[in-house]
Amino acid sequence: MRKYRVLGISGSPRKAATDYIVREALNYLKSKFPIETKYFSVAGKKLNFCIHCDHCIRKKEGCVFKDDMTEVYDLMEWADAYVLGSPVYQGNISGQLKTLLDRTRAMMARNPDVFEGKIGTGIAIGGDRAGGQEPTLRSIHDFYIINHIFSTGGGAFGANLGATIWSKDKRAAGAEADKSGLKSLYKTMDRLHRVLEKLRYSL
Numbered sequence: 332m333r334k335y336r337v338l339g340i341s342g343s344p345r346k347a348a349t350d351y352i353v354r355e356a357l358n359y360l361k362s363k364f365p366i367e368t369k370y371f372s373v374a375g376k377k378l379n380f381c382i383h384c385d386h387c388i389r390k391k392e393g394c395v396f397k398d399d400m401t402e403v404y405d406l407m408e409w410a411d412a413y414v415l416g417s418p419v420y421q422g423n424i425s426g427q428l429k430t431l432l433d434r435t436r437a438m439m440a441r442n443p444d445v446f447e448g449k450i451g452t453g454i455a456i457g458g459d460r461a462g463g464q465e466p467t468l469r470s471i472h473d474f475y476i477i478n479h480i481f482s483t484g485g486g487a488f489g490a491n492l493g494a495t496i497w498s499k500d501k502r503a504a505g506a507e508a509d510k511s512g513l514k515s516l517y518k519t520m521d522r523l524h525r526v527l528e529k530l531r532y533s534l
């Protein structure tokens with residue numbers, strides 16, 4: 332049996348709190364379980380908005396744009412599971428992450444089963460303690476549900492809908508100092524591994 336493959340995505344345009352936390356999640360998974368990881372950050376990347384041209388639907392050959400999503404498409408196909416991390420922007424996911432998720436329409440258009448059996452969880456990083464982390468996680472879960480991806484949080488008593496981090500707007504140092512947020516992160520990663528074990532037995 333091969334190792335489980337987990338892709339972490341940071342939806343922040345900066346290499347700051349979200350970058351730190353998603354990497355921390357992947358390091359934790361790698362060190363504790365038979366898991367290999369890959370990482371993609373939207374920071375500095377060229378990601379065009381979906382323009383609803385329907386090229387992907389008509390041609391079934393992927394997206395009309397050849398930008399940095401090309402790398403994301405390969406990574407998303409490679410992975411068994413996703414850890415999507417987003418900074419909270421106006422109470423929800425960042426525009427960058429939304430753009431990336433919109434663009435996955437081209438994957439489903441080419442192959443409606445492309446995400447079948449994959450698993451996903453989420454991390455929300457807000458500057459405020461209750462700044463919209465939960466709506467952010469819900470948006471991540473909605474993406475999974477819509478796209479046939481099994482969705483998991485971290486479970487009751489600590490990480491309910493997933494990992495919630497309070498950065499106090501202090502970039503990586505702020506996120507690192509949020510010890511209860513980190514507990515929710517590790518609990519969520521433990522849960523992700525448990526779900527992988529339960530659902531990916533055929534690997």
Ligand SMILES: Cc1cc2nc3c(=O)[nH]c(=O)nc-3n(C[C@H](O)[C@H](O)[C@H](O)COP(=O)(O)O)c2cc1C
Nearest residue numbers: 343347348349418419420421422457458459462498
């Ligand atoms: C446009 C924008 C909107 C934001 N809206 C919120 C918000 O609604 N709630 C919140 O808690 N923090 C908000 N923040 C703060 C960021 O979520 C917070 O600083 C986060 O840790 C940034 O992640 P990063 O360090 O990875 O970029 C906002 C920041 C920006 C730039």
